[in-house]
Amino acid sequence: MPVVSSPDYRFQLLQQWEGRVSNISDAEFTAVLRDLTDPSKPDEEATFSLEEIPEQDKGLVVTGAIFYWVIGYRMSASGQKTRSSDLRFRRLPVWTRAEIKRLAKRAEEFGEVLGIGRSASAAG
């Protein structure tokens, strides 16, 4: 089991998933979970209360957003062992102007080969 140490505690990782939000309602969201600890395990779907998400992260909960769910044991310096669960949304990188230009260029190359003509710029 991987163990992460800090001056105050050690963290023993038991399980980690990458989640992708597939649906959001007023109080809940549903996500498809991909097992990062044992990638041979099939995807599953789970529904969570939005209350599980820290207030500052709630704006990140949108369809298609990516988050990580980590379960493990926190062991304090005094020897106390606590089971912990952490749902953390990834602050996704954004599309830059240069990347959007690269997309358009690649599309243009495909378009020329496939005979579809010149590519449009991405929106924005």
Added chain:
Amino acid sequence: VQAPRADEFEISIFGPGRGECIVAHLGGGDWVIVDSCIDRESGRPAAIRYLSDIAVDIAHSVKLFIVTHWHDDHMRGASKVLEEAEAALFVCSDALRSKEFLTLASCGSGTTPSYGVKEFYAILETLKSRLLVREAGPNWALHDKRIFQRHGLGTVPLAEVWSLSPSSAGVTLAKKEIAELLPPELAPKTAIHQSANDVAVALLVQVGAMAAVLGSDLQADTGPNRGWQAVLASPNRPQVKARVLKVPHHGSKNADHPGVWQQMLEPSPFALLTPFSSGISPLPTETDRQRLLGRTPNLFCTARATSWAPPRRSQAVERTMKEVAIKRRGISGPMGQVTLRCNLDDPTNTISVRLFGTAVHLEAA
């Protein structure tokens, strides 16, 4: 399982719970693959695994590979299928023939979590490299278009594959929707939203007297000029009645048009179905099943279930999951396969059915 003889028609549908693939033998050793899903046990595309198991020369015998639309559940492993089916003509919806879609698909070169986009990007790369060495570009499927023809010879009859959709209005709308999906500058790199099923390619496969309608995810509730309403209204599609239907959109009510059963199918056709186990309302629902059973007693599905028990983990992890998640479910199961065969020489076209894995004959309660 033995490969079908040259004078046998065969159609197989594969479904792992979330995903769909169809493999058809047109007689004469010619094969068609429609869409792709992954066989969890082998990690390979279901079509590739099946054709390898029955010793078909995939590189040369697969004549057509059709991707009906770019939704994740129809695309997993599609780029691998195209790679292996070297001689196959690649067919996709005319609605994707746009500079905007090529731009969107180019997002698949990065770390997008959208499978459909990633797979399409890899397909475009394969097509590009093939086009640089030979004429091997895609065929763009549109309503009332014959996309494949093989002349009959001896006991092997004429075979044709027609695309019945998308309609012109569906293409126009889908192109507009795709353009709206292009990421603007500074937008976060979320998964790309996949819009409705206007672009879906429904197909008619005809071999001698045998015909099958493959419904993709084409919807019936999208207005008179699109979806099934447009297919039914068209005077230019082949006016044959099919004995086999791949039920559109996993049996959803929004894809079921009574006119399809009345005008395009023989009575009590063989109807093949895959479940869609993800989302708020997994398909087919019990109501869907009963409605379809009211249309035909010959209803076969690759799985009875629409959800499976999630994989088990250690006690501590299971306990925490129960505390944190409101509900959980497995969304993919073992592969189910329904295979229909008939002898093309047989004037009665008697069809035999074989079920593999989780596949079932759905019967009225």
